[in-house]
Amino acid sequence: MTTVENIDTDEAPGGWRGSREGWLLAAREAFVTSGLDAVKIQPLATRLNLSRTSFYWFFKDRAALLDALLDDWEATNTRSLKTAAEAYAETITEAALNLVAVFMEGGPFEAGLDLAVRGWAHQSEDVAARVNAADAERLAAIRAMFERFGFAMAEADVRARTVYLVQIGYISMQVIEDMATRMARIPGYIQTFTGQPPTEAELRRFHAQCGFDGGR
Template sequence: MPALKDSPTLTELTDPPISDRAIRTTKSDWLNLAIRTLITDGIDQVKIQVMAKKLNVSRSSFYWFFKSLQDLHDQLLQNWLNNYTAPIIERAMRPAPSINRAILNVFECWVDERLFDPKLDNAVRLWARRENAVRAVVEEADNRRVDAITAMYSRYGYDAENALIRARVLYFMQIGHYTLDIQEPMDARLSHVPAYLRAFSGQEPELEDIKHFDAFVARAAARNGEI
């Protein structure tokens, strides 16, 4: 990605080595604020001066943690790629007694925002429409996720083309659901799970599989304070 013109001034570089205000912040503070800002306001507002004001620190403290604004942008993007791609791949690779149980393992990412944050995913995709380098990272993420789900289908006997198309339908349907910002209560979503499984696998789901998934959803909701 091209370097952005947001480097420290001579005055900022000659500030005291570590001020009291700088000590109060960490790299995670800056990165987490950048993520929240990207979600709520877009990449244009992920600026050093804007974030420094929100953190109540000097602008120069930013450079203790990042080389430049571009460095922050790069790390923000890498954070998204790693933290919200690995859970999908792990669940697609997780051993399961049936294809429907395997699909439900992937579904865990769609109901627990610790595993997949749809707001952040949408924000990154909006960013990618403006920058080709970001678009390349998004395409990498999509390819890695779809490849893992394709391999999941292949393990249960689906031929190569069938596995790929089912993986694409499963994954891109969910991404489209988030992109369209469809508002659907969790109870309604859960009521459709058996039908989704029939559509995605072509096989009748077992009641035990549904109960297993419902229990995961309940635990996730409890952790998030939703119940």
């Protein structure tokens, strides 16, 4: 994951202003690690070693930054899930493995960010509405994946919910599970999700995709 220290800054008259990406990344890190109350302009400026006024070159106010955080969450998590659900696959089991891969450690779906946004939704009706809309969009993408492989709409819907709710359950319960244990369960999960076991070749590709060497 990119860190605040990796972000380049743009020199301007009067000193360093940072960059929009830098401010947003600092806000995301503070939000995920410390909660919404940590996303405030002065603490972020201190974190970035920038002046408070530098913030206003990139965002109108704190509300604009919070809106950008939600946009970033959707771009990071919803987009990565949809991309995986729409990816080429020769079988439904391969398609399901493509989808599960985004949730694995090191995958593009950021579990901590998703958990933080879901916590925020308990405090804001507007955020709750965005979370509900994102969930619906993600489920629709997974449902379409199953329909692409010939599953009837009703069955595709149930299977999509099974896949998605298991993954969100892992996040919401903050399950701690080493990679070898998770990988050992993957064939059973895929058979439950799709009604078919993955082939050995599909599992080998999945392991390679996730950077898993069999626990050696």
